[in-house]
Amino acid sequence: MKPGLQSAFGHTHVGQRRESNQDSYLCLRLLAGEVDGYLLAVADGMGGHVGGDIASEIAITALRDRVTRIPTRDDPSPETLSGLLAEAFQEANARIFARAQDDTSLHGMGTTMVASLTVGRRTQVANVGDSRAYLVNADGIQQSTVDHTWEAVELERGELTAEDIAQSPFHGMITRSLGPQPEIDVDTFDLELAGGDYLLLCSDGVYRELRESQMHEVVVTVGDPERCCRRLVDLANEAGAADNVTCVVGGPAGEFATRDARADTVRVAVVRPVGGSASTDR
Numbered sequence: 001m002k003p004g005l006q007s008a009f010g011h012t013h014v015g016q017r018r019e020s021n022q023d024s025y026l027c028l029r030l031l032a033g034e035v036d037g038y039l040l041a042v043a044d045g046m047g048g049h050v051g052g053d054i055a056s057e058i059a060i061t062a063l064r065d066r067v068t069r070i071p072t073r074d075d076p077s078p079e080t081l082s083g084l085l086a087e088a089f090q091e092a093n094a095r096i097f098a099r100a101q102d103d104t105s106l107h108g109m110g111t112t113m114v115a116s117l118t119v120g121r122r123t124q125v126a127n128v129g130d131s132r133a134y135l136v137n138a139d140g141i142q143q144s145t146v147d148h149t150w151e152a153v154e155l156e157r158g159e160l161t162a163e164d165i166a167q168s169p170f171h172g173m174i175t176r177s178l179g180p181q182p183e184i185d186v187d188t189f190d191l192e193l194a195g196g197d198y199l200l201l202c203s204d205g206v207y208r209e210l211r212e213s214q215m216h217e218v219v220v221t222v223g224d225p226e227r228c229c230r231r232l233v234d235l236a237n238e239a240g241a242a243d244n245v246t247c248v249v250g251g252p253a254g255e256f257a258t259r260d261a262r263a264d265t266v267r268v269a270v271v272r273p274v275g276g277s278a279s280t281d282r
Helices: 052-067 078-102 150-157 162-167 212-222 225-238
Strands: 007-013 023-032 035-045 111-119 122-128 132-137 140-143 187-192 198-202 245-251 268-274 277-281
Touching (some): 007 023, 007 225, 023 052, 035 052, 035 198, 052 078, 052 111, 078 111, 078 122, 078 187, 111 198, 122 132, 132 212, 140 212, 198 212, 198 225, 212 225, 225 245
Parallel strands (some): 023 268
Antiparallel strands (some): 023 035, 035 111, 111 122, 122 187, 132 140, 132 198, 268 277
């Protein structure tokens, strides 16, 4: 089976308890000369904060604007790809922070974001906050990112029990996000995809409702990225979906969707960067 990604799909839902959807996502195929890649992302506007939906949309737009200027002459190195993602995250942070400075009603707005950029079998992943990326294959499911949360810090320290953490008023507190501060640290990770590997990017509305074993079973048994996404969202909703539910799946199977539909279905496109700008086929 050919390594890398040959298809991708994204899906989002407001969930069962929220009145609005503050998640945004991106699912792009990049075609430029010798470059054939995929840019996937999920951004989760900070729940309960004004402007969360605006922040997540700004983040996704900034990511798309920057990464669609991918170099086209030669195959980009892993360092080039990770640098490109890091620059895009910094640009997203700057745009959100500037927007909040211009509009005091949006002061403090922020969002998490996780993104992957795949060219061939090489994938670079970046994240800020607690939206996650997973590498999934027949052998199992492995989280490829590190959560920026109080919970993750305490679990790493090992000084509190899981029950203590769950009962703490700080449970679920995000320690790093895009927007509230003028500067941000971005984590990047290098992955190499083998044939049959899938990438799953999702907001916490997915992984807090489903066990990793459930997520793994859906991906490896369903296979097609579109049906995977729809099934994961359905299962999260069946479990109660206390938050917005969003996921993007890239994999070796299925047809790449190019339709632009309602906000609660798929938003995808094929992009051909030319001379630093991008044109979009829908």
